[in-house]
Amino acid sequence: MLRSSVAVTIMVSLLPLTALVFLAIESMGMDWGSLLTNETWRDSFVTTIYVVSVSTGLSLVIGTWLARTVVQKGWRFLSSVLRLPMFVPHIAAAYLFWLLFTGMNGIGWIEANERNYVTVILTYIWKETPFVFLMMLGTYEQLNRGYVEMAKTLQLSPFDQFKHGELPFLMKPLLDSAWILIAFISFAYEIPALLGVTYPKLIGVLAYERLSTGLYLEATEPYAVALVWTCLVGIGVFLSYVLTASIRRRIERGVRR
Amino acid sequence: MSLNVQNLYKQFGTKQILNGVDFEVKPHDIHAIVGVSGSGKSTILRIIAGLESTDSGDVKWNHRSLIPIPAHKRRVTMLSQTALLFPHLTVGENVTLVTRERSRKQAEHWLRVVQLGDRYDAEIHELSGGEQQRVSLARALAAEPELLLLDEPFTNLDPKLKLDLQRFIRDLVKELNLTAVLVTHDREEAMLMADQVTLIDEGKVTRTGTVAELYDTAPGFGDFVMLDGELRPLSEVEVSEATGVSVQLMKKIYRFGQCFGEYQFKDGRSVMLPTCETYQTGMIYRIKRKEE
Amino acid sequence: MIRQGLLICLTFIPFISLFFVVPSFEIENNMAIVHTIGLIVILSGINVWLSMMCAWWLLWTDSRWKHVIEWLVFLPLFIPMLATLFGLYLILAEAGLIGTYVGVTLALLVVTIPYSIRLAYNGMAVIGRPLLEQARILPSRRRVMYVLYPLFSRLMRTIALFTTVILLSQFALIQLIGAGLIPTVTTELYQSYAGNNRGLALSNTWMLILFPVLLYFLLSGWDRYMVRMLKGRLQ
Numbered sequence: 001m002l003r004s005s006v007a008v009t010i011m012v013s014l015l016p017l018t019a020l021v022f023l024a025i026e027s028m029g030m031d032w033g034s035l036l037t038n039e040t041w042r043d044s045f046v047t048t049i050y051v052v053s054v055s056t057g058l059s060l061v062i063g064t065w066l067a068r069t070v071v072q073k074g075w076r077f078l079s080s081v082l083r084l085p086m087f088v089p090h091i092a093a094a095y096l097f098w099l100l101f102t103g104m105n106g107i108g109w110i111e112a113n114e115r116n117y118v119t120v121i122l123t124y125i126w127k128e129t130p131f132v133f134l135m136m137l138g139t140y141e142q143l144n145r146g147y148v149e150m151a152k153t154l155q156l157s158p159f160d161q162f163k164h165g166e167l168p169f170l171m172k173p174l175l176d177s178a179w180i181l182i183a184f185i186s187f188a189y190e191i192p193a194l195l196g197v198t199y200p201k202l203i204g205v206l207a208y209e210r211l212s213t214g215l216y217l218e219a220t221e222p223y224a225v226a227l228v229w230t231c232l233v234g235i236g237v238f239l240s241y242v243l244t245a246s247i248r249r250r251i252e253r254g255v256r257r
Numbered sequence: 258m259s260l261n262v263q264n265l266y267k268q269f270g271t272k273q274i275l276n277g278v279d280f281e282v283k284p285h286d287i288h289a290i291v292g293v294s295g296s297g298k299s300t301i302l303r304i305i306a307g308l309e310s311t312d313s314g315d316v317k318w319n320h321r322s323l324i325p326i327p328a329h330k331r332r333v334t335m336l337s338q339t340a341l342l343f344p345h346l347t348v349g350e351n352v353t354l355v356t357r358e359r360s361r362k363q364a365e366h367w368l369r370v371v372q373l374g375d376r377y378d379a380e381i382h383e384l385s386g387g388e389q390q391r392v393s394l395a396r397a398l399a400a401e402p403e404l405l406l407l408d409e410p411f412t413n414l415d416p417k418l419k420l421d422l423q424r425f426i427r428d429l430v431k432e433l434n435l436t437a438v439l440v441t442h443d444r445e446e447a448m449l450m451a452d453q454v455t456l457i458d459e460g461k462v463t464r465t466g467t468v469a470e471l472y473d474t475a476p477g478f479g480d481f482v483m484l485d486g487e488l489r490p491l492s493e494v495e496v497s498e499a500t501g502v503s504v505q506l507m508k509k510i511y512r513f514g515q516c517f518g519e520y521q522f523k524d525g526r527s528v529m530l531p532t533c534e535t536y537q538t539g540m541i542y543r544i545k546r547k548e549e
Numbered sequence: 550m551i552r553q554g555l556l557i558c559l560t561f562i563p564f565i566s567l568f569f570v571v572p573s574f575e576i577e578n579n580m581a582i583v584h585t586i587g588l589i590v591i592l593s594g595i596n597v598w599l600s601m602m603c604a605w606w607l608l609w610t611d612s613r614w615k616h617v618i619e620w621l622v623f624l625p626l627f628i629p630m631l632a633t634l635f636g637l638y639l640i641l642a643e644a645g646l647i648g649t650y651v652g653v654t655l656a657l658l659v660v661t662i663p664y665s666i667r668l669a670y671n672g673m674a675v676i677g678r679p680l681l682e683q684a685r686i687l688p689s690r691r692r693v694m695y696v697l698y699p700l701f702s703r704l705m706r707t708i709a710l711f712t713t714v715i716l717l718s719q720f721a722l723i724q725l726i727g728a729g730l731i732p733t734v735t736t737e738l739y740q741s742y743a744g745n746n747r748g749l750a751l752s753n754t755w756m757l758i759l760f761p762v763l764l765y766f767l768l769s770g771w772d773r774y775m776v777r778m779l780k781g782r783l784q
Contacts, residue, residue, distance in 0.1 A: 002606055003606075005598065005599055005602035008599060009599045009600070009603040009662065010621060010622070013622045013663065016628050017625075018636070018640060019633050019637050019639070019640060019659075020636055022636045066556070077553075078556055081557050081560055082560060084560060085560060085563075087710060087714055087761045087765070088757075088758055088761075089714055089717035091720055092717070092738070092757040093563065095566075095742060096563040096564065096566040098742075099566035099569050099747075100563055126563060179626075183629045183630070186629055188630065189631060189720065189721035190720050190721065193720075193739075194739075194742065208631060208721050212721075223635055226629070226632035226636070230629055233628070237627045
């Protein structure tokens with residue numbers, strides 16, 4: 001039973017890779033030159049990079065800071081409250097933010113749908129910070145505080161205390177969280193579709209709409225974009241893990257729990 | 258420069274850990290704080306280092322209070338039970354990081370001092386436990402401390418390595434003219450390393466004195482012999498009969514229902530033996546270090 | 550205290566929106582609720598089963614394929630969900646599963662399973678091999694009932710909750726693979742939003758938030774009942 005369940009899991013896990021093969025086959029007839037020069041895609045690409053960097057960066061910083069503070073101060077109640085947004089589905093979160101910023105009921109200082117994607121970024125931060133918080137909470141709970149204390153007594157500045165006493169041990173969970181968030185936010189539909197603007201659309205929204213509305217007879221384009229985007233994320237994942245492999249191995253071997 | 262610990266009180270939750278601790282560490286002394294687990298000895302050290310706050314009381318270094326100064330500005334470094342070398346850095350980088358000018362040259366100097374001059378580029382996991390503690394010592398010294406704190410730094414080492422490192426650190430501290438506070442539960446370690454000893458129990462100081470004073474009167478401090486002016490644990494010496502030496506019984510000490518005698522050789526050297534018999538001329542126990 | 554209060558307020562602010570508009574309380578499409586509950590039950594069950602089995606196997610196996618399989622089951626986490634969806638659309642179209650309940654379930658399983666395995670694997674690692682090793686000396690039925698179930702019940706609850714939240718978040722997937730034929734509360738919310746029916750959109754939002762909450766309480770109650778019953782048997 002165990003082996004057959006594992007076999008089923010492996011088969012299910014192989015489907016996303018198979019999906020990529022199908023995307024590649026479907027993208028074969030693509031005129032890549034026209035894709036690169038297409039202004040709509042290019043603008044979407046730039047906007048997506050901006051939204052992804054800001055949302056991921058801020059979620060990582062805030063989530064890590066919260067985990068650090070909660071562990072240091074022993075704030076148990078806050079720790080449970082901070083998990084709540086994780087249990088709100090993305091589309092519901094997007095609608096809550098839309099209501100919060102829109103029309104007469106809303107806060108009013110920003111439009112719910114505006115070109116700078118502030119509401120999209122805020123929704124992602126609200127939704128993804130708890131995820132980072134949980135990933136980092138486990139790390140901080142297991143972190144040997146002796147390293148930071150040692151750094152203090154070695155007369156290192158507060159920045160160096162963090163850099164040498166904490167950051168090296170956060171590297172692996174931060175990398176994992178960062179790429180999971182990038183993969184998730186960069187090519188998604190629900191939140192930017194609800195809170196975005198007509199132009200420029202985020203790349204996921206544009207691709208999905210071109211695939212599903214039937215207005216565009218040439219479906220190759222969204223498949224090609226999905227493939228290119230996955231490859232870019234894949235290269236990023238591969239490079240970041242390969243480049244940090246030796247230092248991560250060194251830390252793993254030398255750390256005292 | 259002396260360290261004055263004055264009337265320290267500390268409570269964790271409902272448990273009173275320190276109950277008005279007072280003692281003084283004289284300049285250039287190694288001062289041991291000896292107590293069982295939970296007696297509050299490590300808390301004292303953490304307060305001196307600035308890693309723990311105090312409920313009341315003061316810690317003065319050279320007549321200036323350390324309490325308002327943050328840990329990283331106190332010029333007090335610490336050696337703990339585990340070496341805690343930063344694993345993402347090499348051995349040398351660990352030391353370079355804390356030197357004032359981040360200088361490799363200075364780091365190499367300190368590594369040579371701890372006899373690891375050739376391990377600058379080694380990775381942490383390549384070192385043995387004893388070597389890691391030496392690097393940790395080099396790193397603590399490279400920060401140019403005024404006061405060195407030793408928080409049971411020999412606990413995780415095997416007995417042979419432990420004794421070697423205890424002597425090495427004691428000699429180095431003396432050579433560099435540093436003041437050091439050692440926290441330990443091990444009386445033998447205190448006898449071997451310290452000039453002064455403070456005994457602590459349930460957050461209170463029960464005795465303070467020189468090693469010699471405590472040797473006479475404090476329980477558990479008699480399990481040593483004095484050999485050529487140096488304390489050796491009984492486990493480390495061999496006592497055998499020999500001829501040709503005459504000694505005189507100078508002093509009798511009673512501990513644990515047994516009499517210990519301090520004998521003096523003709524040349525003035527003294528020895529303490531777990532016996533009080535008056536020996537005939539020509540018959541004396543010869544005490545020597547056990548063969549390796 | 551002030552900082553804690555501020556952080557709690559910031560976390561709760563978006564929930565204020567739930568009270569801006571009166572929800573319509575009208576249920577426009579019963580099938581949407583039935584489908585949603587059905588998908589929650591089926592997918593939570595499959596996810597808990599497969600992920601726990603896979604994580605358990607990964608924890609104990611000496612197979613030389615361990616690292617490859619580990620890599621394989623975690624890799625989908627780094628593939629953008631919509632890209633997986635586009636590819637799955639092509640695969641399921643070949644298999645004739647577009648617009649079917651089976652197709653939607655399979656696609657949702659593909660996107661939820663990597664997260665579930667990750668949770669199960671981390672959870673078991675936290676409990677640790679030494680403790681689980683002790684349990685291995687018991688006969689399998691007793692081991693599962695008296696040791697593994699109580700140890701893993703919280704973990705299984707978390708996996709079920711995460712699966713539910715992820716599946717409730719999916720509009721594009723259900724719309725594309727279901728070809729608009731499998732309505733769920735999520736697709737209803739999007740359509741009521743697009744049709745500018747705020748009351749209906751809000752009642753759908755309420756439902757999307759309450760489903761995980763209800764599931765949490767249901768599973769917690771079940772856990773408590775089970776653990777008490779098992780303890781009673783040991784008296």
